[in-house]
Amino acid sequence: MSDQYQHDGPAIEVSRTSVRYPDGHLGIQDISLTLPHACVCALIGPNGSGKSTLCKTILGFTRPTSGRVQLMGMTVRQAQKRNLVAYVPQAEEVDWQFPVSVRDVVMMGRQGQMNWLRIPSATDRRHVEAAMTRMEITDLAHKQIGMLSGGQKKRVFLARALAQGSRILVLDEPFTGVDAHTEQGIMALISGLREEGVTVLIVTHALSNVPQYCDHVAMVSRQLIAFGPVATTFTQRHLAATFGDVMADTVLSGVEADLPERTASWSLS
Numbered sequence: 001m002s003d004q005y006q007h008d009g010p011a012i013e014v015s016r017t018s019v020r021y022p023d024g025h026l027g028i029q030d031i032s033l034t035l036p037h038a039c040v041c042a043l044i045g046p047n048g049s050g051k052s053t054l055c056k057t058i059l060g061f062t063r064p065t066s067g068r069v070q071l072m073g074m075t076v077r078q079a080q081k082r083n084l085v086a087y088v089p090q091a092e093e094v095d096w097q098f099p100v101s102v103r104d105v106v107m108m109g110r111q112g113q114m115n116w117l118r119i120p121s122a123t124d125r126r127h128v129e130a131a132m133t134r135m136e137i138t139d140l141a142h143k144q145i146g147m148l149s150g151g152q153k154k155r156v157f158l159a160r161a162l163a164q165g166s167r168i169l170v171l172d173e174p175f176t177g178v179d180a181h182t183e184q185g186i187m188a189l190i191s192g193l194r195e196e197g198v199t200v201l202i203v204t205h206a207l208s209n210v211p212q213y214c215d216h217v218a219m220v221s222r223q224l225i226a227f228g229p230v231a232t233t234f235t236q237r238h239l240a241a242t243f244g245d246v247m248a249d250t251v252l253s254g255v256e257a258d259l260p261e262r263t264a265s266w267s268l269s
């Protein structure tokens with residue numbers, strides 16, 4: 001971990017946060033949730049339910065209209081300055097024609113830690129090589145990013161986030177367009193990061209495997225429908241309240257892990 005900042009409180013604290021876009025659209029409404037350190041939380045909800053808006057607010061790309069976000073006890077801006085938060089965007093958000101190599105993209109993860117001349121140090125290079133090795137993309141290092149497959153692109157942006165060495169990682173739909181091998185690899189990576197103390201927030205539409213690799217889940221539909229440990233929150237009742245009965249049954253029939261009793265979430269809001 002590049003930043004040794006220690007903080008005993010929550011990793012992510014969203015308090016009564018709403019976002020209304022300039023055109024009047026409501027992105028999210030009055031959302032509160034608290035994620036501890038070393039936690040993996042899925043953020044799920046239907047299309048247009050506010051998942052990306054919530055992530056972008058946590059990342060500081062979108063300002064809340066009301067409420068407050070704190071990352072490791074700091075404002076989002078302070079946390080960004082200390083490189084505490086990294087982001088892996090959806091593929092559509094990236095300009096793949098931009099003429100940069102895979103290694104250049106991974107090196108971008110180190111920018112916040114470079115000196116003002118932006119010349120990579122030996123430490124920066126070491127982090128970049130380690131991240132590329134971990135994501136198995138070393139042999140692609142010189143390729144232009146636009147020439148990669150969907151799964152390879154995903155690995156490059158995961159490597160960029162790893163090189164950053166942040167304590168909080170936000171992944172927007174990491175499983176879209178990847179094959180089963182890469183999907184398993186990403187799940188293993190997420191588990192490894194949790195063991196290293198990283199808090200991971202994952203927007204995903206791949207609902208059935210949420211219990212496999214997440215310990216928490218947040219369900220949104222503009223407002224927070226349910227939030228808490230997967231064991232007590234990923235239930236028919238909450239899934240139905242978020243996606244409807246039919247979808248909830250479909251999801252649960254696809255879940256191979258044993259589900260506990262369908263009990264209420266401890267922090268249903």
Ligand SMILES: Nc1ncnc2c1ncn2[C@@H]1O[C@H](COP(=O)(O)OP(=O)(O)OP(=O)(O)O)[C@@H](O)[C@H]1O
Binds near residue numbers: 028045050051052
């Ligand atoms: N820049 C914007 N300007 C205006 N409205 C926006 C903007 N971005 C998102 N919205 C609106 O905010 C609401 C939430 O959108 P958001 O993208 O956060 O949903 P989402 O859950 O991430 O959707 P999806 O699963 O389709 O990616 C939607 O009604 C959307 O139309």
